[in-house]
Amino acid sequence: MGLEGRSFGTSLWLGLKWFKSSWSRVRLAFAILSLLTANFTIVSFTLFPGGEILPIASIIVIMAVAFAAIMLHLVKLSAQDLGLLKALGAKRGTLTFAVLIELTLLGLTSAFLGLAAGLLTLILLEGLTVFRIFILQILYLEVASAIAGSLTGAFFVWRYSRKTVAEILANAG
């Protein structure tokens, strides 16, 4: 059948196009998320040099929530496009997956950029001694919160796109 492959390609195309064409909308989110990740990196290293897991975990919760909130907002901004794509014959799965691709791209790039910026700042301020073994744990946490944010956005799309086209377009205003 090749149907699965086709859906995947469609989602990929949509996700990338969306990312590219909505860049002006996305770049503020990108800046905020990168800054947040940079901050998290710096705070984790300087305040909790031993890698104390509890305080770090509590900051990561804040970060995950921020990722989720920003991504949810982005998705809601494109509600009108979702209705339109559905009207043009997009399946729910295609839409959800396209959004997941877009948000994951956004989340991961901003997480990596933030981590790099945070580490660079630390190195400049404190020298190379900051590197400890738990840098990987921080990376995992940052990536995890970015992915949690993307999943939240995609879940919203999955729920939202169950509505009829008329409802979506009327609500999106």
Added chain:
Amino acid sequence: MPVDRVILRLEHVKKTYNGQGKPLKVFEDLNLEVRRGEFLAIFGPTGCGKTTLLNLIAGFDKPEAGKIYVDGQEITRMPESRLVELRRKKLGVVFQTNNLIPSMTVFENVELPLVLSGVGRSERKKKVEEVLKAFWISNYAERKVATLSVGECRMVSLARAMVTDPEIVLLDEPTDFLDALTVDLMLASLKGKLMQGKTIIATTHRGRLTKVAERVIRLKKRLP
């Protein structure tokens, strides 16, 4: 097997909006048959339910009661996944407000329905170029839709509706906001090669379009 002469049938359709305040009955018992290849105009004053009718036909909205058959398939109780497929294969829609994606180029907007149908890249390019030419907008292909005039957006909408070569074309106020000359061009294109054999259902609240249509039905506005 002979194809059914009737491509669209509405039986006892009832539609009420339960939005703000008291319910608004738009249709109480609407019946309509459209022949394959017919050019039908739906004429009526603002608020009489023209857009609502097109929404029901496209399966964008559901009636409370009644049946709607599109090419023999009853759509009011059809699962969403099948409805989406039916739309993709048989319908081309021009929305009253166009609903283009402003941040994408003309080419990308027109390409969208083909992407959703899984058409390959080179085939897409060929079809999009063809349809852009038919609506006199080849020169705009790489322009962002946000930079186009209202009339140009209308043409892009039409191109997007026709790019999949749909059997049924739904046009919501296609001549709105256009100057007399562009209306003529548009009406000519509705009679043109690209539209040959298509079933066209167009709404209008002005007379021009009703003159080129083969049949006109009039909707009255229900007084509250």
